[in-house]
Amino acid sequence: MPLKNTPESKKRQSKPKFSVTPEYVSRIYFLLRKEFGDVNSPLHYSQDYQFAISVILSAQCTDERVNQVSPVLFAEYPTLESLAEAPLKKIEKIIYSTGFYKNKAKSVSGFANILLKDYNGKLPKTIAELIKLPGIGRKTANVVLNEIHHISEGFVVDTHVKRISKKLGLTDQSDPVKVEKDLMKNIQPEYWMDLSLYFIFLGRKYCKAHKTFCETCILRKECPSSLVLKTGESK
Template sequence: MTTTGAASMQTVLERLKGEYPNAETELTYSSPLELLVAVILSAQCTDVRVNQVTGNLFAKYRSPEDYAAAPPEELEEDIRPTGFFRNKARSIRGMSEALIRDHDGKVPRTMQELVALPGVGRKTANVILGNVFGVNEGVVVDTHVKRLSNRLGFTEESDPVKVERDLIPLVPERDRTLFAHLLIFHGRNVCKARKPLCRTCLLNDICPSSTV
């Protein structure tokens, strides 16, 4: 797409880095497997709620074998507060079985291998690659990233895959993981879905959607 009228990516990155110097995932984890499970649980659920659940969950289930061996009803009950618990439990068990069968119980480090896991799409794979392995192959596109990218003029697309396709050539590779965190923080705090706080936004002078 054309970026005529879009904000300057360099300026957006510089300003948001200054505003949110500690921007990173708010999901609590201590291993690739824990983050993978946490991201699966985060679908249609807040990070705060996921962290409340995973405190006990990660103490109980420490390996893919633990998840794979868990009775479905028991795992469902353990993750019930995150919503859609039956589908999420099915994905976690299937993902764990695939790790055991195909990857010696270890979380793989490539996009192709990650998206082949049950319950893992490109967004989840990007989270794992960028935050755990430092591989900035793509850009995580959640609701905040999609909304702000549209408002800033970086894309006109609504489909996450197409949004990411437009963002990849615009965002320097080294900043792709951080870019998503910055937009998520800014989306939660300022550029809100229903009523963006344009008057207090540090991007209001370059944002084509600003009401100021």
């Protein structure tokens, strides 16, 4: 007599749940390090505050576009003081092509003024302080801490990181704050700084939002979402 399709039988027949282990995370890290090597932010800057402003401009905009626009902005206003005094209309005109230029111009101006007034022009070294600055949210604060101060107080979560983290089984959340909490729980702290950039580079090269290249991806034998079996055959 066949077994009834009860919740108990379904539970017995279900596949074991994928589990994240430190060894799994380490394999991912070293494979990505082999693929991408030493990584740094692709944004160009010469002063610490310029990097923070470039990150503000990068919201909903490509790094390539920001790298075209930011040199013009910093050439026109070469000091934090001059940027703080710059007319909003002129900032808007320069950064127009980055999108959301009115809000970004207000953020850039406000950031420059508050950084000068409250922090003597020096970028704070904690997320709690950084997010008090105009235009700086938790993600931006994490990026600044990583790049400028080499501090990993959290895990940078952008659209690429959120997508890749789900595919790798590191989270099942969609809210960036919850995704970050999962990543901080599942990933060893010494990997936080590099893995956020590695996930971004992986998302741009192999695991795009609308198309994946599992056959050539460096993680094809590790990723639980891979369309390639460990034998190399397609599922």
